[in-house]
Amino acid sequence: MKKILGIVLATLVICLVVVLISTSAFATTAQGTGVLNNPILRLWNAIHNLQGQINSGELQALALRVATLEGRALPDCIIDADCDDNDPCTNQECNPVSGCVFTENAQCDDVSGAGSSTGITSGEVIITEFMYNPNAVTDTYGEWLELYNAGEDTVNLNGWSIQDEGTDSYTFSEDLIVIPGEYVVLCKNTDSNVNGGISCDVGYSSFTLGNTADSIILLDGSSGVVDQVSYDVSTAPWDSMDNAGYSLQLGLSSHDAASNDNGGNWCNAAVSYGLGDYGTPGEINSGC
Ligand SMILES: [Ca+2]
Ligand SMILES: [Ca+2]
Ligand SMILES: [Ca+2]
Ligand SMILES: [Ca+2]
Incomplete structure (x- = not known):
C-alpha cells in the first residue's frame, strides 16, 4: 500500500513540475543561450513572439514580403487597416491577399430601401x-x-x-x-x-x-x-x-x-x- 501511495505522490510531483515549467514565469529566454531545450517552452515562446509581431506591425512587414515574392500589390487595408464602407448592413475585414472583404450582417436582414x-x-x-x-x-x-x-x-x-x-x-x-x-x-x-x-x-x-x-x-x-x-x-x-x-x-x-x-x-x-x-x-x- 505504501508503495502505491509513493508512486501516486511521485506522479503528482512530476505533474506539478511540468505545469510550473509550462507557465509564463519560465517562458523566457533568459538562460543566456537564447535557446530553450524544452519543447513546451519553445512552443510557449513561439506563441508569445507571434503575439508580439502582430502587435508591433512586423506581421504587416511579413505580409509585404510575401506579396512582393508573389508579384502582387499589398492590399491597402494591410497598411491603414481601414475597410469601413460606412454601410451599417455589412461587416468588414482586411484579407491580407484580397484586401477588404464585406459581408452582410444580421442587422439589416430583409432591409428595404x-x-x-x-x-x-x-x-x-x-x-x-x-x-x-x-x-x-x-x-x-x-x-x-x-x-x-x-x-x-x-x-x-x-x-x-x-x-x-x-x-x-x-x-x-x-x-x-x-x-x-x-x-x-x-x-x-x-x-x-x-x-x-x-x-x-x-x-x-x-x-x-x-x-x-x-x-x-x-x-x-x-x-x-x-x-x-x-x-x-x-x-x-x-x-x-x-x-x-x-x-x-x-x-x-x-x-x-x-x-x-x-x-x-x-x-x-x-x-x-x-x-x-x-x-x-x-x-x-x-x-x-
Ligand atoms: Ca407618437
Ligand atoms: Ca405649420
Ligand atoms: Ca407643405
Ligand atoms: Ca395613408
Whole structure:
C-alpha cells in the first residue's frame, strides 16, 4: 500500500513540475543561450513572439514580403487597416491577399430601401403623428412628424423622401434604420433647446406643414409612395382637431397606410412634452 501511495505522490510531483515549467514565469529566454531545450517552452515562446509581431506591425512587414515574392500589390487595408464602407448592413475585414472583404450582417436582414440588396421596394412605414401648428415655439422650430414601421422588415430610410402636393420636398441622405415596431421622429429643427423639447432622429428642411391644409407623402428610394396623409383642419372631421400646440395623432387601432387616410381615425394628442405642447414624438400615441 505504501508503495502505491509513493508512486501516486511521485506522479503528482512530476505533474506539478511540468505545469510550473509550462507557465509564463519560465517562458523566457533568459538562460543566456537564447535557446530553450524544452519543447513546451519553445512552443510557449513561439506563441508569445507571434503575439508580439502582430502587435508591433512586423506581421504587416511579413505580409509585404510575401506579396512582393508573389508579384502582387499589398492590399491597402494591410497598411491603414481601414475597410469601413460606412454601410451599417455589412461587416468588414482586411484579407491580407484580397484586401477588404464585406459581408452582410444580421442587422439589416430583409432591409428595404437604399443600401439594401434584397430588392424589397418598400416596407409598411406609415405616418402616425405630426405637429403642423406648434404653439410653444414657432413653426420654423417646432414642426415635426412621426413615422412608424408597421411592417415585418427593417427599413433604411436613406434615399427616401417626404413631399407634399406642392413643391415641398426633402430627401434623406443618411442611414436611418427603422426596425419593425419602432417609431422615428423627423424634425424641422433637431435642437431640443429650441424646438420645444423634442428628441429627434433626423432633421429635414425644405418641407413645411401647412396650418390649414397640407399633405405628407412618404416615398421610398425608388420614388414609390409608401404612405400619404392629407389633412384639412377647415373641414370635418379634421376641423374638430384644429388646436394650436396639439399634434394630430393616429388612433392605435388604425396603424396602417389605408386607415390613416381617414381623418376620422385621428385626434389631438393628450400628453404634453417639453415646453408644454401636446404630442408623443417617438412614443406610442396616447389613444383617440
Ligand atoms: Ca405649420
Ligand atoms: Ca407643405
Ligand atoms: Ca395613408
Ligand atoms: Ca407618437
